[in-house]
Amino acid sequence: MKNNKFEYGDFVILIDEKDRSKMIKLKVGGRYSSQYGFIDHSSIVDITDGSIVETNKGFKYKVFSPTYIDYVMHLKRKAQIVYPKDSAMILMWADVYPGLKVLEAGIGQGALSIAILRALADKGELCTYEVREDFIDMAKETIREFLQYTANHRIIHGNVYDGFDGVYDRIILDLPEPWHVIKHCDNGLVSGGIIVAYLPTILQVKNFVDELKNSSMFDLIETFEVMKRPWKVDGLSVRPEMWIYNHSAFIVKARKITKNK
Ligand SMILES: C[S@@+](CC[C@H](N)C(=O)[O-])C[C@H]1O[C@@H](n2cnc3c(N)ncnc32)[C@H](O)[C@@H]1O
Known part of the structure; x- marks a missing residue:
């Protein structure tokens, strides 16, 4: 334009x-x-x-x-995306701002990657791990078509459960078993850094939170879901919409601490 x-x-x-x-x-x-x-x-x-x-x-x-919401909601879905109501909260709760080093996994459709890259505003770095090459190719195209600039986005074809290179300020996970990543936070997440996981089921939440606690590396653990409740405001018909999209996923956030010896 x-x-x-x-x-x-x-x-x-x-x-x-x-x-x-x-x-x-x-x-x-x-x-x-x-x-x-x-x-x-x-x-x-x-x-x-x-x-x-x-x-x-x-x-x-x-x-x-x-808009960002139009774009991601009109994508032909090959993977489940993070819904915009949730990505908005993830960016705030993970406190993503320009200049940070952020690790993300996996890439899926690239919807969350776009939101993170926009919050970084071309400063700092987003590194995304993804196991599936076909998703990497699809997401690269999706991200490039919307953002044009992607110089500060590094995509790594690999299994993040096996570990990752580098040290990050934030770790944001949207994959089935994020608890396997926690042990790698010892060296891979700065003290005071934030980890966030996006999890569709409460059993995943329990596994993740248990592992956060067992690791003794994390504090300020919060679990929540985001309810967006639209209202109809049309003449005298002023009421909540009859049907809403009810559940997408839970969000778990925790902060890394350095224990005194
Ligand atoms: C639900 S999708 C992510 C959607 C993405 N957040 C979005 O908004 O478009 C989950 C992704 O995690 C990837 N994945 C699953 N296990 C992984 C692992 N161990 N390491 C890296 N990526 C993984 C999947 O291949 C898939 O692309």
């Missing part, structure tokens, strides 16, 4: 009159088609973010540049 106007190569979000959305990438000669008719991509190029375009049948679509 240049001067707030769309260019070929940009992703855009098209929102129809019933507020249903699609994400498309603008291509030379491209055409978006739906039951409401078609829109040529050329008619979106050079218009301003937030404009309205019409299909050949006269149906209106709002056109926006994708």
